[in-house]
Amino acid sequence: MLKGRAFKFGDNTSTDHITPGRLAHLRSNLPELAKHVLEDADPTFASRVKKGDFVVAGSNFGLGSSREHAPLVIKMAGVSAVLAKSVARIFFRNAINLGLPVLICDTDGINDGDTLEVDLAGGTVNDVTNGQQLTFGKLPEVMLKILGEGGLLPYIQKHGDFKL
Amino acid sequence: MGKTLAEKILTQKSAGDACAGDIIISRVDLAFVQDTTGPLTVRQFQAGKFKRLANPKKTALFFDHAAPSPNRQLSNDHQLLRQFAQDTGCLKYDVGSGVCHQVVAEALAKPGDVVIGADSHTVTAGALGSFATGMGSSDVAIVFALGKTWLRVPESIKINIRGKLRPGVSAKDLVLQLIGAIGADGATYKALEFGDSGLANLTMSDRFTVANMAVEAGAKVGLFPSDSITEAYLKAQGRGKDFQPLSADKDASYEKEINIDLGRLEPMVAKPHQVDNVATAKELKGTRIQQVFIGTCTNGRLEDLAVAANIVKGKKRHPDTRLVVAPASPKVLLGAIAAGYIKALVEAGAVILPPGCGACLGLHQGVLADGESCLSTANRNFKGRMGNPEAFIYLGSPATAAASAIAGEITDPREVR
Ligand code: SF4
Numbered sequence: 001m002l003k004g005r006a007f008k009f010g011d012n013t014s015t016d017h018i019t020p021g022r023l024a025h026l027r028s029n030l031p032e033l034a035k036h037v038l039e040d041a042d043p044t045f046a047s048r049v050k051k052g053d054f055v056v057a058g059s060n061f062g063l064g065s066s067r068e069h070a071p072l073v074i075k076m077a078g079v080s081a082v083l084a085k086s087v088a089r090i091f092f093r094n095a096i097n098l099g100l101p102v103l104i105c106d107t108d109g110i111n112d113g114d115t116l117e118v119d120l121a122g123g124t125v126n127d128v129t130n131g132q133q134l135t136f137g138k139l140p141e142v143m144l145k146i147l148g149e150g151g152l153l154p155y156i157q158k159h160g161d162f163k164l
Numbered sequence: 165m166g167k168t169l170a171e172k173i174l175t176q177k178s179a180g181d182a183c184a185g186d187i188i189i190s191r192v193d194l195a196f197v198q199d200t201t202g203p204l205t206v207r208q209f210q211a212g213k214f215k216r217l218a219n220p221k222k223t224a225l226f227f228d229h230a231a232p233s234p235n236r237q238l239s240n241d242h243q244l245l246r247q248f249a250q251d252t253g254c255l256k257y258d259v260g261s262g263v264c265h266q267v268v269a270e271a272l273a274k275p276g277d278v279v280i281g282a283d284s285h286t287v288t289a290g291a292l293g294s295f296a297t298g299m300g301s302s303d304v305a306i307v308f309a310l311g312k313t314w315l316r317v318p319e320s321i322k323i324n325i326r327g328k329l330r331p332g333v334s335a336k337d338l339v340l341q342l343i344g345a346i347g348a349d350g351a352t353y354k355a356l357e358f359g360d361s362g363l364a365n366l367t368m369s370d371r372f373t374v375a376n377m378a379v380e381a382g383a384k385v386g387l388f389p390s391d392s393i394t395e396a397y398l399k400a401q402g403r404g405k406d407f408q409p410l411s412a413d414k415d416a417s418y419e420k421e422i423n424i425d426l427g428r429l430e431p432m433v434a435k436p437h438q439v440d441n442v443a444t445a446k447e448l449k450g451t452r453i454q455q456v457f458i459g460t461c462t463n464g465r466l467e468d469l470a471v472a473a474n475i476v477k478g479k480k481r482h483p484d485t486r487l488v489v490a491p492a493s494p495k496v497l498l499g500a501i502a503a504g505y506i507k508a509l510v511e512a513g514a515v516i517l518p519p520g521c522g523a524c525l526g527l528h529q530g531v532l533a534d535g536e537s538c539l540s541t542a543n544r545n546f547k548g549r550m551g552n553p554e555a556f557i558y559l560g561s562p563a564t565a566a567a568s569a570i571a572g573e574i575t576d577p578r579e580v581r
Contacts, residue, residue, distance in 0.1 A: 020551075
């Protein structure tokens with residue numbers, strides 16, 4: 001069971017909001033880059049987020065660039081899962097490859113600051129603050145397998161190949 | 165039942181019969197990274213304890229986003245990539261070689277290929293009939309090592325193109341109009357497949373512009389059939405032998421179909437801070453612009469510079485509007501010099517950047533000031549994209565950009581004489 005606070009973001013939060021191109025020089029210095037996570041969507045996020053918290057977004061989260069640094073700095077900031085109505089394709093793959101769960105559910109009822117309990121195996125989100133229960137869609141089998149090994153690299157190291 | 169272009173290509177590259185919705189393992193014909201995604205790819209490759217590339221001659225590193233490097237951190241990233249190229253024997257396109265997608269189009273991708281790049285605009289090569297899509301650094305590191313990847317065969321949305329563009333209207337206006345209509349997530353996980361009689365009126369340059377922006381609607385790939393226009397382009401690049409005709413089966417099944425009449429399109433502009441936030445250029449007349457940027461993998465080709473040069477020739481940019489131009493490749497730059505386009509642009513007050521991404525992603529070369537607005541021929545206008553979250557980016561065609569540089573405000577190119 002994961003437990004933490006919700007940090008709410010709107011629709012179409014792009015990879016440029018998460019980790020903009022002007023910080024490209026920090027991509028080989030990830031701890032420094034992570035200090036700026038989601039800076040252009042909420043400049044106070046990096047200083048407020050704590051280990052275990054959730055990024056809760058509207059639709060099409062992570063659209064834009066293929067930069068894997070976007071889910072990487074979200075994970076490094078301590079976020080335990082991203083909840084969104086929908087996510088962009090490359091971001092989705094990148095997050096799973098890094099072992100960061102992405103849960104597709106109707107996030108409208110979750111308010112900024114709510115305390116959430118997420119049961120990854122059971123597929124449920126409990127908003128402790130307002131008592132609302134949500135279910136999230138099951139990941140495709142292949143992504144579940146990759147996520148189950150902690151990401152793409154550990155998956156390939158263990159199996160030596162794609163074993164779908 | 166017949167196959168879509170996406171299903172056809174992926175059937176050829178995988179073990180079985182690829183149908184929309186299937187998860188397949190696909191062979192990869194070309195894998196590449198650029199200088200801001202490459203270092204993480206190299207580190208993941210090394211963390212995986214891989215020693216050898218599956219296909220060194222089908223693996224490429226591009227130095228285009230920071231070219232030449234503006235600071236020591238990015239210089240060190242470049243050094244890491246150069247060392248990797250030396251250790252593995254892969255292809256290396258160092259500083260000055262141009263934007264990855266333009267070079268992939270000119271020199272590497274071919275019809276029927278599966279192309280995987282650590283850059284979202286890898287979809288550009290879909291114009292050549294390549295199943296080309298962007299992925300992150302870890303995925304590409306695994307492609308480097310194994311020469312294959314997993315893919316979900318996408319459902320396809322058919323875009324039926326008919327008619328002919330009117331003067332002053334371009335492929336950029338077509339794709340902005342399309343994204344405005346279906347939205348920035350209108351094609352998420354899907355393939356866009358372009359077809360019908362109007363394709364005969366779209367040049368390869370036009371097709372690259374359209375395929376390039378497929379990802380701005382969330383698409384996995386934007387595919388064009390490979391036809392006589394494709395063949396002529398490949399021949400002109402000295403790659404006639406790379407041609408094979410390729411098209412979807414007549415009875416292929418599509419998730420939906422969208423019809424576009426080229427003859428009814430208007431010059432379009434995407435307003436800040438969303439690519440699908442479109443209006444006609446005419447509606448935005450009077451919007452002051454402090455910078456115009458012409459270039460990128462979307463519109464930095466010779467045909468684009470020709471359009472811009474013809475509009476600014478003999479005129480001067482507006483005194484309050486900077487004009488920044490980045491040819492997408494050395495081939496484009498040399499062509500533009502030979503044709504006199506560079507002379508016309510410089511005489512109009514343009515600054516010419518080296519072949520590469522230039523001002524597109526806000527890393528260097530043309531960062532905007534607080535409150536400034538830019539009309540750019542790029543593909544993205546997200547907040548902060550050009551280096552300053554307090555600035556505003558409008559996207560338009562090279563013709564709209566050039567006309568706006570002269571007027572100092574957003575201008576329908578059909579209004580300048
Ligand atoms: S020109 Fe812009 S969009 Fe194209 S690859 Fe470079 S940074 Fe990306």
